[in-house]
Amino acid sequence: GSSLSAALKKHPRVFSPMYSKAVSAGEQGGNLEIVLRQMADYLERGAVTQKKIKGALTYPFIVVLVAVVVIVILLTFVFPSFISFYAEVGAELPLTTRMLIGLTDWFSHYGLYLLLVVLAAVGATYAYTKTPAGKYRWHKMMLRLPVVGRIVQLSELSRCCRTMSLLIKVGLPLPEVLAATIRSTNNKAVEESLTEVQQALIRGEGLAQPMTKRALFLPLMTQMVRVGEETGHLENALVTVAESFEAEANDKTTAAVGLIQPGITVFLGLLVGFVVLAMLSAMYSVYGQLNL
Structure with a gap:
């Protein structure tokens, strides 16, 4: 027999405070249907933005994955058979081949240790x-990264604006x-800035004025809020x-992926080549030496 807002509060991991607050206000004002429609629109817009970003990053991921698989197959199954053949013949090998043999030998001896070190570093960083x-430091660093930081900033601010609206x-x-x-x-750096704005608002400074003091x-x-x-x-x-920031974030994501894709293609092409x-x-x- 509890209300919908009270039921939502019991599941904070699934429903953020924004949901329970909005539903509670809708219940008290008698306009719950309107509130739920607004929330549906809010969620739909967020899902569309996330879908665009994931779609833009799918192609580079697939290209890298395929290239890595091809290189691993060449170095693991194809190249060792060539090495054994050249060793039996006793022919002098070109510099590029000797370099690749050295690289293959290094990975065969130390590749497992390298993988363990990488996994340990990733695990420690994740923990x-x-x-x-x-x-907090991770979120702060993400906001300071070139290109990516701007996209994260725009995405977080657009989400905050829609929630507040x-x-x-x-x-x-x-x-x-x-x-x-x-x-x-979920961003601790954004949470810190919003908390400072909230404290200033309680002191009577308004909303726009304290925002101008934060670089976020x-x-x-700040101008539109004023x-x-x-x-x-x-x-x-x-x-x-929110609409302006979402559009800019989408444009910057598309532009960044547009720059990354040729770079990845060229790098992997050179590597496979x-x-x-x-x-x-x-x-x-070897054939030339055998003919001689």
């Missing part, structure tokens, strides 16, 4: 990012809106900001 301090529309006071938005974000909040956001506060249509201003060249040059060298 550290699960601690409060590690998670939704909660304002259902009638929650601004301090509660910020509190729910803070608890809904981009000028468009306009929204002055006109009394803050929720509409936040939606405008080097392996094939080493094998063919050795073959021609």
Whole structure:
């Protein structure tokens, strides 16, 4: 017999505070249907954005995976048979072939240790990012990365703007809106900045003014928030900001992937080409020496 909002609160891992707050406001205001429709639109837009980003990254991942598989097959199954043949013949091998043989020997002796070191480093890093301090530093570092940091910043800000707009529309006071938005974000660096804005808001400084003091909040956001506060249509201003940031994040993601794809293709082409060249040059060298 409990309310829907109370039921949502019992599952915080599935439903963030934003959901329970919005549903509770809808229940109290008698407009739960409208609130649920707004939440559905919010989730749909977020899903579309995530789908676009994943779709843009799928091709580079597949290219790298296929190239790695091809190289492993060449070095593991094809090249060793050539090495044994050349050893029996006793022919002098070209430099590229000797380099590849040395690389293959090194990986055969130390490849397992290298893999263990990499796995240990990845595991230690992952475990550290699960601690409060590690998670904060990881999120802070992600925001500072070139290209990627801007995309992360835009994505986080657009999500915050949509959350705040939704909660304002259902009638929650601004301090509660910020509190729910803070608890809904997974980025600790964003959470820190929002908390400072919330504290300034409680002191009576408004919303736009404290945002201008934090580098996280981009000028468009602070300007639109100021306009929204002055006109009394803050929720509409936040939606405008969210749409602008989502479009920019999509454009930057597409542009970044467009630059990465040719680079990956060229690098892997050179790598595979080097392996094939080493094998063919050795073959021609041996045949030439045998003919002599």
